[in-house]
Amino acid sequence: MTITIIGLGLIGGSIGLELKTKRFAERIIGVDKNPEHCRVALERGLVDEIHKLVYAVQQSDLIILAIPVDAIKTQLPFILDYVTHQAVTDMGSTKLSITEHVKDHPKRSNFVPSHPMAGTEFSGPEAAVPGLFNKKVAIICDMAKSNQKSLEAITNLYMALNMRLIFMSSVEHDLHTAYVSHISHITSFALALTVLEKEHNEKNILNLASGGFESTVRLAASSAEMWVPVFDQNRDHVVEVMETYIEKMTKFKEYIQAGDTRKVHDLIKKANKIQKTLNSSPWKQQ
Amino acid sequence: MTITIIGLGLIGGSIGLELKTKRFAERIIGVDKNPEHCRVALERGLVDEIHKLVYAVQQSDLIILAIPVDAIKTQLPFILDYVTHQAVTDMGSTKLSITEHVKDHPKRSNFVPSHPMAGTEFSGPEAAVPGLFNKKVAIICDMAKSNQKSLEAITNLYMALNMRLIFMSSVEHDLHTAYVSHISHITSFALALTVLEKEHNEKNILNLASGGFESTVRLAASSAEMWVPVFDQNRDHVVEVMETYIEKMTKFKEYIQAGDTRKVHDLIKKANKIQKTLNSSPWKQQ
Numbered sequence: 414m415t416i417t418i419i420g421l422g423l424i425g426g427s428i429g430l431e432l433k434t435k436r437f438a439e440r441i442i443g444v445d446k447n448p449e450h451c452r453v454a455l456e457r458g459l460v461d462e463i464h465k466l467v468y469a470v471q472q473s474d475l476i477i478l479a480i481p482v483d484a485i486k487t488q489l490p491f492i493l494d495y496v497t498h499q500a501v502t503d504m505g506s507t508k509l510s511i512t513e514h515v516k517d518h519p520k521r522s523n524f525v526p527s528h529p530m531a532g533t534e535f536s537g538p539e540a541a542v543p544g545l546f547n548k549k550v551a552i553i554c555d556m557a558k559s560n561q562k563s564l565e566a567i568t569n570l571y572m573a574l575n576m577r578l579i580f581m582s583s584v585e586h587d588l589h590t591a592y593v594s595h596i597s598h599i600t601s602f603a604l605a606l607t608v609l610e611k612e613h614n615e616k617n618i619l620n621l622a623s624g625g626f627e628s629t630v631r632l633a634a635s636s637a638e639m640w641v642p643v644f645d646q647n648r649d650h651v652v653e654v655m656e657t658y659i660e661k662m663t664k665f666k667e668y669i670q671a672g673d674t675r676k677v678h679d680l681i682k683k684a685n686k687i688q689k690t691l692n693s694s695p696w697k698q699q
Numbered sequence: 700m701t702i703t704i705i706g707l708g709l710i711g712g713s714i715g716l717e718l719k720t721k722r723f724a725e726r727i728i729g730v731d732k733n734p735e736h737c738r739v740a741l742e743r744g745l746v747d748e749i750h751k752l753v754y755a756v757q758q759s760d761l762i763i764l765a766i767p768v769d770a771i772k773t774q775l776p777f778i779l780d781y782v783t784h785q786a787v788t789d790m791g792s793t794k795l796s797i798t799e800h801v802k803d804h805p806k807r808s809n810f811v812p813s814h815p816m817a818g819t820e821f822s823g824p825e826a827a828v829p830g831l832f833n834k835k836v837a838i839i840c841d842m843a844k845s846n847q848k849s850l851e852a853i854t855n856l857y858m859a860l861n862m863r864l865i866f867m868s869s870v871e872h873d874l875h876t877a878y879v880s881h882i883s884h885i886t887s888f889a890l891a892l893t894v895l896e897k898e899h900n901e902k903n904i905l906n907l908a909s910g911g912f913e914s915t916v917r918l919a920a921s922s923a924e925m926w927v928p929v930f931d932q933n934r935d936h937v938v939e940v941m942e943t944y945i946e947k948m949t950k951f952k953e954y955i956q957a958g959d960t961r962k963v964h965d966l967i968k969k970a971n972k973i974q975k976t977l978n979s980s981p982w983k984q985q
Contacts, residue, residue: 506910530910534974550906579906592898594910597890601915603951604886605973606966607944612878615976620865622977623835624792624816624880625918629887632911634974637967644955644963655952658893659945665889666941669930677930680892681923687891688820688920690901691908 414438417473419466419488421445421454423532424504425479426541428574429459434543437573442469453538470495475566478503483642486514493520500563502527502570506590506639508554508583510646522560525567526583528552529576530594534634546574554583591650596658598632598640599651605633700724703759705752705774707731707740709819710790711765712827714860715745720829723859728755739824756781761852764789769928772800779806786849788813788856792876792925794840794869796932808846811853812869814838815862816880820920832860840869877936882944884918884926885937891919 416438418425429441443460445451451463470476470492478485478492482505492501493515501524505511508526515521529551533540551571556564571578581589608626612618618626644651661680668676702724704711715727729746731737737749756762756778764771764778768791778787779801787810791797794812801807815837819826837857842850857864867875894912898904904912930937947966954962 530907532910534911549909552906589898589900589903589907590910593894593904593907593912596893597910597912597915599948599951600886600890601911602967602970603944603947604883605970606947606951607882607940608879609969609973609976610947611940611943612875614875615979617875618879618973618976619979620836620838621816621875621879624818624876624883625820625887625921626879626883627977628914628917629883630973630977631914633970635911635967635971637964637971640967641960641964645958645960648955648958652952652956654893654897655948655955657897658889659948659952661889661892661896662885662941662945662948665885665892666938666945669934669941670938672931672934674927674931678923678927681888681921681926683895684888684891684919685921685923687895687904687916690895690904691913691916693901693905 414474415440415442415472416475416477417442417444417469418460418477418479419444419469420478420480420484421450421459421538422479423536423540424529425477426454426457426459426538427543427545428477428479429454430457430541430543431546431574433458435573437570438475442472444469450538457538457541459538459541466492467495470499473499475499475570476501477570478505481639481642482507482511482646485511489515489524490518493518493524496520496523499523500525500566502567504529506594506643507646508586512555512558512583521558523563525556525559525563526554527567527571528554528586528590529571529574531576534632536636536639546576549576551576551578552586553578553580554586556580587647588650591647591654595643595647595651596654598635599644599655600658601630601632601635604630700761701726701728701759702761702763703728703730703755704746704763704765705730705755706764706766706770707736707745707824708765709822709826710815711763712740712743712745712824713829713831714763714765715740716743716827716829717832717860719744721859723856724761728758730755736824743824743827745824745827752778753781756785759785761785761856762787763856764791767925767928768793768797768932771797775801775810776804779804779810782806782809785809786811786852788853790815792880792929793932794872798841798844798869807844809849811842811845811849812840813853813857814840814872814876815857815860817862820918822922822925832862835862837862837864838872839864839866840872842866873933874936877933877940881929881933881937882940884921885930885941886944887916887918887921890916
């Protein structure tokens with residue numbers, strides 16, 4: 414089997430690394446508009462060869478789009494135009510906008526919209542790491558709209574990455590990722606902006622970072638190129654959950670301001686329940 | 700030397716563990732109003748003996764208060780009443796309210812207000828872990844108000860924990876911890892509250908948690924008993940930084956809502972700068 418990975422950043426690069434280790438494909442072709450990414454990906458052995466998009470598509474059995482969601486929307490119809498037997502999937506953090514965009518394409522059934530719930534705050538092929546996907550969840554959307562052969566290929570791909578599969582519609586996907594993943598990134602960005610504005614002395618940030626700040630702000634290093642189009646494509650859900658967040662924060666602030674320690678206590682006790690939810694996974698990594 | 704640790708939770712327990720390993724004291728006495736904490740601390744070897752407060756103080760050379768900041772305010776004057784030669788320190792996350800409370804005590808100079816910037820979201824003696832303080836920062840406040848001998852004792856204590864010391868006033872401490880540490884906990888609590896309200900299906904939270912949510916919400920498991928009095932004692936600074944946070948969040952939301960991708964991009968690029976600050980530490984753990 415020949416695989417093409419389009420986009421040799423954190424996700425595309427880590428997939429290449431993993432599939433090469435597992436000998437999942439005889440040949441992995443990389444495509445990236447950034448020549449430096451191509452060079453690093455070859456040097457690190459994340460892919461075997463670098464080619465132009467159309468040639469790579471024509472040579473492949475399986476095509477993985479690991480580029481920002483705005484670029485997926487532009488590239489996907491173009492790629493599907495060249496598809497004959499190939500299975501195509503994307504790794505985008507939004508789904509509805511992408512699937513709507515290709516819904517009438519004659520090769521729509523070769524496309525399996527998916528989203529591996531894995532990542533770090535780093536980007537580029539230098540950030541590719543082994544084990545990134547291990548035991549995490551991958552979402553496959555609108556499976557009834559994909560053909561059997563393509564579904565099989567993408568399912569096997571995620572099996573090779575040692576991921577657990579869940580299935581939902583694009584609509585559900587965008588709702589739930591806004592509610593859990595997208596809002597987490599936004600709260601981190603806002604925390605970084607706040608601390609950078611309030612704390613003028615960089616040394617203080619550094620000295621006090623181990624008091625919980627460092628892990629909470631980690632995602633604030635995430636790439637604008639990736640996240641801006643995600644928030645834009647998932648605008649309604651993202652705005653909705655941000656409004657709830659601002660409400661909670663405002664209420665919290667009012668209670669603290671009023672010295673109402675009983676109500677602050679109740680809010681924290683309620684928030685504590687998240688721990689129970691997170692600990693309930695049988696897949697929880699040791 | 701005999702040390703008394705008052706409060707055998709995460710912090711007190713971890714100090715006991717570390718000092719026992721390093722053989723820093725011949726004898727470590729534990730005090731805790733919770734008999735179960737005492738039992739676990741003895742069983743885990745975090746302390747050598749359990750005694751009542753007054754007896755423990757009288758037996759000791761060094762006294763460490765590792766209890767919530769409201770309890771520190773109640774207990775500290777009472778402990779200082781029994782102090783003759785002992786050095787006393789506290790591990791509280793606020794400083795001004797505590798130091799103001801004992802400022803006229805005749806034994807004030809035996810007290811060295813301090814704050815190790817270390818912790819996890821867990822609590823109780825079961826949560827005590829080795830290496831918790833390793834290479835982190837400890838703050839000592841208002842050093843001119845403590846006597847030489849007590850300062851020496853507390854400095855040596857933190858050296859034994861392999862911490863790096865920094866010095867500031869109680870006023871500065873409360874300002875900077877609000878700006879960096881306290882706000883991080885609040886954003887996590889608010890994130891947990893938001894996700895628990897919006898996402899009714901626990902399974903979705905769990906499935907999507909690896910998309911960054913888990914690390915961002917980690918602190919939301921933190922103890923209400925510890926944090927309520929912190930926010931209350933540091934109310935003005937905490938409210939001030941929360942207001943800035945709500946402003947940032949609201950602006951972010953407005954830009955997303957308006958589809959102003961250029962401005963969203965600028966905010967994220969600005970937030971990204973936090974990474975550079977956090978990576979600039981020569982003490983950064985490998």
